[in-house]
């Protein structure tokens with residue numbers, strides 16, 4: 001047999017930022033592939049909407065309102081998943097935000113907020129879940145949602161770009177340290193997808209034309225096209241992939257001239 005399983009039946013997953021956008025799509029996609037999914041973000045109402053969709057699929061959810069920039073809340077929520085389900089197989093660090101200031105206008109507060117939300121949160125979540133993956137279930141899969149902004153220079157903010165570049169490097173070091181525990185750590189690097197984070201930008205036709213001009217596939221991605229690679233990295237099919245960033249970008253990061 002040469003086709004490994006993409007099935008996540010019986011797996012438990014945690015997704016941060018699962019209340020909307022990419023996080024909601026990933027949470028639902030992991031459930032469609034068979035996983036039970038713990039949903040984290042700050043907005044309980046949003047999480048309940050995601051939960052309702054997943055439970056209609058016959059999968060279990062845990063709705064865990066959490067500010068992932070706060071260590072105590074991260075610890076409590078991840079401990080709750082371990083207590084309720086006995087293990088953590090998959091962690092998706094998706095929560096993120098951006099304030100698109102020019103470098104000379106970026107404030108210290110913006111720096112701290114973006115760093116805490118996009119980078120520190122992923123490290124704390126990975127530490128808390130990684131301990132459980134190492135000690136209780138002999139391995140797991142961690143997927144960080146980075147960005148093409150961590151690989152090539154965009155006009156969408158230097159601080160955001162720094163967090164995403166750091167996230168990809170953190171992915172490599174954790175993969176090296178935790179491979180011995182059977183923990184795979186990878187990143188996904190999206191280009192633009194239509195979500196609440198980007199909908200205003202993508203409503204500007206001139207901006208969209210600028211995007212398409214550097215996108216070989218000449219279109220904005222659809223959310224299922226991002227979920228597929230996440231399911232691959234979460235499944236047995238991805239068992240020998242670690243420390244990598246998979247750019248899901250319509251070819252943007254290889255566009256040259």
Ligand SMILES: NC(=O)C1=CN([C@@H]2O[C@H](COP(=O)(O)OP(=O)(O)OC[C@H]3O[C@@H](n4cnc5c(N)ncnc54)[C@H](O)[C@@H]3O)[C@@H](O)[C@H]2O)C=CC1
Pocket residue numbers: 016017018019020021022023040041042043066067068069094095096097117118145146147148189190191192193194195196197198
């Ligand atoms: N939409 C896009 O085109 C792209 C998005 N990304 C990345 O994908 C991830 C998701 O982005 P979108 O879905 O577009 O954003 P979004 O703004 O639609 O959703 C972000 C989610 O993160 C949650 N969140 C933010 N701060 C939080 C905190 N402190 N604690 C808990 N939850 C928090 C929000 O509540 C929301 O559910 C982000 O990391 C973003 O940087 C990367 C490349 C492109």
Ligand SMILES: C[C@H](O)[C@@H]1OC(=O)[C@H](O)[C@@H]1O
Pocket residue numbers: 097098100147148149156160190191192197198201
């Ligand atoms: C591709 C970027 O990650 C994208 O650009 C933005 O303006 C948003 O902040 C998205 O993250």
